[in-house]
Amino acid sequence: MRSLFLAALTTALLALSPVHAGEAKPFATAKTIDLLTLLKPPPANDSAQTRAELAEVLSIQVTRTPEMEAQAQADVVENVWRFANVMGPNFKTEALPAFSAFFDRIVATEGEVVDPAKDSWKRPRPHQYxxxxxxxxxxxxxxAYPSGHTTVGxxxxxxxxxxxxxxxNExxxxxxxxxxxxxIGGIHFRADVEAxxxxxxxxxxxxxxxPEFQVEYAAAKAELRKGLGL
Known part of the structure; x- marks a missing residue:
């Protein structure tokens, strides 16, 4: 009975859920989660902390390997499939449609919450500094502040x-x-990532x-665990 319910719920969610993250409905926006009140402001451009963070970026720049650069470049993509290396071979978009649509909404949520804070604080990126x-x-x-990639990750x-x-743990x-x-990619300072x-x-x-999240989460979780054989 439970499996039939979850199957019906998954079908209904897929009918309502957009395919692409850019079209997905976020679970929250900056109006419901205001990072300007939850995070401290970024370090000032002329602060000792920013100078120290710049030194870290420059140090990494001369020590990073081609493999490190390749990994940083691959992680420019913002989606849950970047976790495939720890989730196993059955962690595939085509096998997990409800899960995929659910995480499209997760990614959309990050942009809606973080972008207004970025626009307000306007911290320069390392290459702009x-x-x-x-x-x-x-x-x-x-x-630069806070790092959207780090937030969504x-x-x-x-x-x-x-x-x-x-x-x-993995x-x-x-x-x-x-x-x-x-x-490592030289596009953010340490404080951006920590925030x-x-x-x-x-x-x-x-x-x-x-409640809306909990319903979709339950269906996505059930599909994922079944797909992974858990």
């Missing part, structure tokens, strides 16, 4: 690890690396309280 910085990843000129990691607690290590790769981790954790906690 210093011409010595040569990013190894695609350039972005949006505000953390958010996805928290939700995914709740679905598959057996892999929690999933959260992957989420951590997702943020570190923004520094992104806080933002992602807060967003996860807030949206998990919503």
């Amino acid at each position: 210093s011409p010595l910085v040569k990013p190894a990843v695609k350039l972005s000129n949006s505000g 953390t958010l996805m990691g928290v939700v995914l690890s709740n679905m598959v607690p057996e892999k929690r 999933i959260m290590a992957r989420a951590w690396a997702y943020g570190e790769n923004r520094i 992104g981790r806080i933002a992602g954790t807060v967003i996860a906690a807030r949206i998990m309280e919503q």
